[in-house]
Ligand code: ATP
């Protein structure tokens with residue numbers, strides 16, 4: 001797949017694949033997979049894994065499967081399956097005819113388990129989960145063998161079949177691998193392969209009442225699908241010997257597992273468990289709340305798939321855990337939107353300005369540039385008339401020295417229009433609040449004409465008569481701290497929630513071209529930031545999400561890091 005992005009630099013995963021191709025380890029094949037558990041919506045961390053797996057398959061002319069790791073019936077739902085498919089597709093990737101479910105392999109997994117029992121490598125255990133924990137030992141002490149470990153093969157087969165047949169209650173028995181209770185790797189201490197659970201599964205219904213454990217199932221899934229490079233996050237490094245052990249005992253096809261560091265991001269919690277808590281606790285308005293780090297939240301916020309792919313390429317992959325600044329994600333978004341988002345004028349906090357010497361009833365259609373970065377995007381007409389709205393912040397009654405915008409007796413240029421001067425401030429006699437500004441304009445200064453003179457500032461505006469009324473939702477980070485998930489014992493990570501992360505502005509005034517803008521379309525509101533039309537928009541009353549401001553925090557961080565390292569170099 002060519003996503004028109006620059007060639008990616010090499011990394012340790014590519015080196016392993018290159019080497020495997022050279023030694024013909026997998027007959028020249030590269031076959032990866034993205035294996036989400038359908039127990040929540042995908043987040044930006046998953047995007048890293050998706051871009052990596054589908055990206056490698058694309059670059060090496062290989063294949064990438066989408067596989068749902070649906071081994072836990074209790075937490076999984078159809079809604080999540082559908083959202084995950086939509087998100088992967090939206091990111092720009094295609095699994096073609098390779099959509100798989102771990103649950104499709106339940107029968108085969110059961111047969112594999114029987115095979116292990118038959119060669120004396122698995123047994124039915126009657127210890128409760130609590131007892132099992134006691135027997136397990138610790139990092140410094142070996143575990144003890146289960147008293148049920150030496151049941152005969154016949155008894156094990158009989159019990160395991162009866163477990164499947166539903167004869168025993170939940171939690172009363174398990175099937176365990178017979179490996180080594182003294183192994184320094186706790187994962188190898190006779191791990192549980194099957195548990196009894198009388199629960200309906202989103203895919204297999206009530207067919208099963210024994211369910212495979214993740215560690216038993218995962219390696220089998222990769223093996224069954226003949227995955228060549230099974231790429232996962234670092235926490236599975238210590239599970240690799242177990243996956244290998246299972247496949248070696250079974251004499252089954254064995255992929256190469258490669259671990260990489262998961263994405264962590266500042267001001268963000270990433271685990272699905274925590275994201276679910278935010279949704280359930282109504283700290284946000286659903287999984288696709290524009291403040292969520294979910295793919296669906298980012299999409300609703302106005303992120304483009306291109307910007308997310310760009311971000312994932314930029315952060316690369318490594319073996320060491322680190323935290324990426326959320327400012328880098330925003331930087332990638334600005335870089336993309338700068339090229340493609342049409343510029344428009346919108347006033348978020350309006351104040352009325354009447355241009356007294358402009359004829360009543362007159363309307364001029366002025367030319368405005370759609371995107372100075374891209375001349376092919378052309379121009380549009382915007383109406384100008386006697387009464388306009390300007391941004392409340394662009395006027396000060398008593399301005400400090402460095403304020404160059406509108407003030408009594410001062411001039412400012414209206415973008416694409418004229419130079420205006422503030423002649424008078426009209427106040428509500430009771431409250432003292434400013435109601436409107438009375439201005440005059442200089443007809444000789446129309447934008448594009450021989451303007452003659454310059455003023456220090458240009459501000460945006462909207463013609464009052466033509467303005468469309470809109471709502472704007474202004475977002476801030478959902479968390480106050482850089483590392484919100486990291487809390488002292490006894491403290492709650494939710495205490496770090498920023499309760500002022502959403503500000504809703506009513507009565508915004510936007511230019512008429514935006515009246516029927518399609519949900520999902522993105523714009524740059526001149527001088528204010530990038531905005532995206534929300535699905536809550538109703539005919540004639542658009543709702544905008546602020547996607548991101550124009551101020552690039554990342555450029556500042558990158559600059560200070562650069563000057564910091566230069567200083568070090570010269571030491
Ligand atoms: P979470 O911890 O957020 O619940 P998970 O790892 O349990 O995530 P899965 O559905 O099992 O979620 O993940 C599917 C794939 O996405 C896995 O291969 C996993 O390694 C990868 N993945 C999950 N989180 C991240 C992350 N933060 N960075 C990179 N890859 C991730």
Ligand code: MG
Pocket residue numbers: 037
């Ligand atoms: Mg998981």
